[in-house]
Amino acid sequence: MEDKVTKTLNAVTKIEQVKVSPFFKDKTMQKLFAEKANAQESVKLTWFSPKFQLATLVVVISVNIWAFSKITLESVYQNNVNEFAETFGFSDSNVAGTILNN
Template identity: 40%
Template sequence: MKTNVEMNKKVKDTFDSIESINEVKVSPFLKENVMHKIRNASEDIQDATWSWFTPKLQMATLVCVVVLNFMAFNNLKETTYDTNVSNFAKSYGLSTSTESSILN
């Protein structure tokens, strides 16, 4: 029964401490101010996301892409369709030889 008395005393002390807490005064515009700050912070983050991709970097990227396309096009012109097909046929044994055999 002794623990029950101690528990009741702890519960009574807890309720007494709750009653001593004062009401907090909050500005009626607190939510609006916080939401405004959050909105501004998200806009700053979005602006900073693409700020590294400056016009100079865009131009350098465009030049690199054009040069790579030009090099690929020149490489494509050098290799012809006939050589590719004949190499494919030789590698898979599909080509017919023009050499005459002993039996013919």
């Protein structure tokens, strides 16, 4: 075991000093912050993607179709109610005529 410890300590003494450019830190920091700025710009425009535009278009068209069908159904319902009222004498003109005749 002592032999292994001695070899490990000897290996540490053989490590040479790494020579680094004096501007290495500055260059690295500039690259990191440039990537961060680009990432923030791309996040701001993600809502404008074609997939989101297509999804919005589908939702708007679906809502319009649903609203149009509701309007059509309500007008059909109103026509049916008016026809029923006229058939059984519940319409406004029949009621007014009945009141005036009595």
